Amino acid sequence: MLDSGRAETLQAGVAEAPVATDLNPRRVRLVGLDRRPSVARTAPTPVPNPTPRPARRLDAPERIAAIESALAALRPRLKADGGDCQLVDVVDDVVRVRLTGACVGCQLASMTVLGVRMRLIEALGFPVKVVPV
Structure with a gap:
């Protein structure tokens, strides 16, 4: 027997979706999700190395100068937000x-340190660890 709302829907000519009477999760079947969409697989494209390593390691004065210049390039962006970054020490x-x-x-200071690290890696050509003090 249909309740009055369902009977009115059927009388109006609108098709009604079947209603699940048993909501046991083991017995509910999702219709239309039995197949995964097909995805065309292509060969991966090689990623170019964005930071080529230099032929030699920089000496300490050259390394400090490169770090200072990288920080000087970042400084206007940091000062625009009211902050700054100062070089304290370089060990290895x-x-x-x-x-x-x-x-x-x-x-977001950790993200700032991460951005400083990425810029230093680009400037120096080898990975460095940036430690905020």
Whole structure:
């Protein structure tokens, strides 16, 4: 027996979707999701190396000069947001920087340090670890 709402729907000529009476998750079957869409597989394209390594490692004064110039290039963007980044120390492949201004206590300071690291890798040509102090 149909309830009054369903009877009116059928009388109006609108087709009604079947209603599941048993909602046991083991018995419910999703219609139309039994096949995965086909995806054409292509060969992966080679990714070019964006940061070629230099033929030789930079000496300490050259390395510090390259780090300073990379930080100087980033400084206007940091100052636009009220922050700054200062070079504190360089030991081997570890660069210590001090974030000042609005960067102190900012929730995105870790992203800023990551951006500084990526810029230093581009400038130096080899991976470095950037440590905020």
